[in-house]
Amino acid sequence: MEFAENGYRGASLARIAERVELSQAGLLHHFKSKELLLVAVLDYRDELDTRKFDLGSAGGIDALRALADVVEHNSRVPGLVQLFSVISGEAVTPDHPGHAWARRRYRRLRADVAAALRTGAERGELRSGLDAEAHADRLIAMMDGLQTQWLIDPDRVDMAAIFRGYVDDLITVLRPV
Incomplete structure (x- = not known):
């Protein structure tokens, strides 16, 4: 929560250690730097979402609905969404410790979503020739x-309802005629 509330630069290792009931030295024993702690938190958030919402095996319409499920899930974890939003905003500068993480994440996410859409087109669920990327x-x-x-x-x-409506509209547009 410290990163979510104060961003990377405003977060204090002392406050983080206090929140997790460790000494600062104890925290640094597990994470050698604030930067490594941030990246571990971000990787953990992504790992949870990847395990819960597997786009790779779904493909097509199921993958689009899984994305809507991700948004629905996110509506129940505002602290994690805030963390992601704050860090993503900060990470636009190349010198930010989360910059490489954000770039990798967006590249992976774009590739995964595009692959899921192409799978849907290959199965005939979605129209062929769609611009998946x-x-x-x-x-x-x-x-x-x-x-x-x-x-x-x-x-x-109501981000979940709005996004689900967007996905429903997109499915209608992308279905074969």
Whole structure:
């Protein structure tokens, strides 16, 4: 939560250690630096999502619905969404310790979503010739943008419902005619 609340630069190892009931030396025994701790937290968040929502085996329409399930899940874990949003925003600068993580994550996510869409086209669930990469980019942009809006105004933005509607509309557009 320290990273989510204060960003990487504003987070304090002393406060993190206190929150997890360790000394700062004890925390640094497990994570040699604040940078390594941040990357471990981010990797752990991604690992949880990957285990819970496997796009690779789903493919096609099931993968699109799995993305909607991810957004639904995220609506129940605002602290993790805030962490992701804060760190992603900070990580746009090349000198940020999360920059390489963010680049790897987005490249992997775009590739996974595009592959799932191509699988759907190969199975005949989605129209052939679709631009899988462009659709993957738009899906990810919609997810991230809705997360930001939801974090800022959760009473007015139902990100899960909005994204599910977007996915339903996309399925309609991408089905073979």
